[in-house]
Amino acid sequence: MTMLRLDNVHSYYGNIHALKGISINVDQGEVVPLIGSNGAGKTTTLRTISGLMHPREGTIELHGKSIEKTPPHDITRLGVVQSPEGRRVFPRMTVLENLEMGAFAHGKPDAQELDRVYGLFPRLQERQSQKAGTLSGGEQQMLAMGRALMGKPEILLLDEPSMGLSPILVETIFGIIREINGRGITVLLVEQNALMALSVANRGYVLQTGEIVLSDTADNLRKDESVRKAYLGE
Ligand SMILES: Nc1ncnc2c1ncn2[C@@H]1O[C@H](COP(=O)(O)OP(=O)(O)O)[C@@H](O)[C@H]1O
Ligand SMILES: [Mg+2]
Incomplete structure (x- = not known):
């Protein structure tokens, strides 16, 4: 279809x-x-x-x-949710705050969705309190994708x-x-x-x-x- x-x-x-x-x-x-x-x-x-x-x-x-x-x-x-070119994470926000931003279209973040994202990207869970700007390129890509997934x-x-x-x-x-x-x-x-x-x-x-x-x-x-x-x- x-x-x-x-x-x-x-x-x-x-x-x-x-x-x-x-x-x-x-x-x-x-x-x-x-x-x-x-x-x-x-x-x-x-x-x-x-x-x-x-x-x-x-x-x-x-x-x-x-x-x-x-x-x-x-x-x-x-x-329809886009994960932008060049990641575009919010560098001064933490990993968790970035993920929460991804849920904005739905009002507030969904705990279950967050668990699913952490399931896909365990690295993000380990670094949830770290500022996004200090992540490696690969981790920032994971964060950009995780943030998009938070938008369901x-x-x-x-x-x-x-x-x-x-x-x-x-x-x-x-x-x-x-x-x-x-x-x-x-x-x-x-x-x-x-x-x-x-x-x-x-x-x-x-x-x-x-x-x-x-x-x-x-x-x-x-x-x-x-x-x-x-x-x-x-
Ligand atoms: N903000 C912009 N202003 C003017 N031209 C643009 C802008 N963004 C992209 N373009 C032009 O539009 C065309 C397609 O760009 P883009 O979609 O970014 O290509 P790709 O993502 O495949 O590299 C290019 O010729 C580019 O120069
Ligand atoms: Mg492009």
């Missing part, structure tokens, strides 16, 4: 045409990677879905209802979770993405790390200069020559 559908979405920054008519659909329970190099429009796509910017043309539907004009806090409440997403929008992390931490983060998906949360996964992103998915999209240039099964995308050249360093 389709959960999220973008149809012919155009987004602009002033007169910069960043998304040139993109169409994407995400079914309930899927992990769908959106692969693309720097400047392709990946973050813009996520920002347009979460209502931080509105498309000038095109429609975005969540469970068949238009959300392209809905304000961001309402979209969060509808279960039906669909989690992950913006480059592997950016700047060592290979072993990338493995850890992708293991956690699998686990999150295993708990029934749908994931739209923005990545430059095509190989890792495709390893947790059945199909995916490739975005290039604001357009979807490929949409195929993960297997076919892995074999695709242009993908191998651009994203797998071949």
